[in-house]
Amino acid sequence: MKRTLFRTRIKFCGFTRPGDVRLACELGADAIGFVFAHGSSRRIAPAEARAMRQALSPMVDSVALFSDNPAEEVREVVRQIRPSLLQFHGSEDDAFCRAFGVPYLKAIAMGSPIANEHPAALQQQYPSAAGFLFDSHGAGGSGGSGKVFDWSRIPAGVQKPFVLAGGLTADNVFDAIIATMPWAVDVSSGIESAPGLKDGDRMRRFVEQVRRADCHVLD
Numbered sequence: 001m002k003r004t005l006f007r008t009r010i011k012f013c014g015f016t017r018p019g020d021v022r023l024a025c026e027l028g029a030d031a032i033g034f035v036f037a038h039g040s041s042r043r044i045a046p047a048e049a050r051a052m053r054q055a056l057s058p059m060v061d062s063v064a065l066f067s068d069n070p071a072e073e074v075r076e077v078v079r080q081i082r083p084s085l086l087q088f089h090g091s092e093d094d095a096f097c098r099a100f101g102v103p104y105l106k107a108i109a110m111g112s113p114i115a116n117e118h119p120a121a122l123q124q125q126y127p128s129a130a131g132f133l134f135d136s137h138g139a140g141g142s143g144g145s146g147k148v149f150d151w152s153r154i155p156a157g158v159q160k161p162f163v164l165a166g167g168l169t170a171d172n173v174f175d176a177i178i179a180t181m182p183w184a185v186d187v188s189s190g191i192e193s194a195p196g197l198k199d200g201d202r203m204r205r206f207v208e209q210v211r212r213a214d215c216h217v218l219d
């Protein structure tokens, strides 16, 4: 398929330091993710996220990530951070995800049975989702694993924009984009020197490879 003049959006996820947020914006990130999932080494408190939200450049989106957090916690994050988008990694249903009045992405655990469902079933299950995010973890597992899944398992014909995640790095993101043609790519581990600590050189190389893929004319 020919896809020229397309700009793959880039989401960098799992920030814990405002300086990293500033650098990510300068390097060309379209969205910055903050993790509120329990048990994550990248989990931050709403007050910390507020400081990082202030470090965001104009026209860069903020994304708040959850995994079966209680509704009260999601509400508190929405109140304090005003994220542009929510991202749910757990077993949340559509009614839960849409209840906060903020557009949301539903993460699909590609290691779980839901991943084998027909795209129409996914869409029926999450009619209000702004899009899907395909990630490598299994049901009950968490994101940010740094592991790649088999991209050929992405259900064909999903009618909503989708984000490709899971183990992306500057070394594989070009191939990942050519193989799957996602709306956006999402990376956490692949741009870090340690969990939550982003690395400027890895972020820059990642952006370069995404842009290289965008310039690649496909027949």
Ligand SMILES: O=C(O)c1ccccc1NCC(=O)[C@H](O)[C@H](O)COP(=O)(O)O
Pocket (backbone or CB within 6 Å): 013, 014, 035, 037, 040, 041, 042, 043, 065, 066, 067, 089, 135, 142, 143, 144, 145, 146, 147, 165, 166, 167, 168, 186, 187, 188, 189, 190
């Ligand atoms: O990052 C976490 O620790 C995390 C915990 C629970 C739910 C989601 C989490 N992160 C999601 C992401 O950072 C990304 O959306 C995605 O999983 C990509 O991560 P990675 O494979 O490390 O690039």
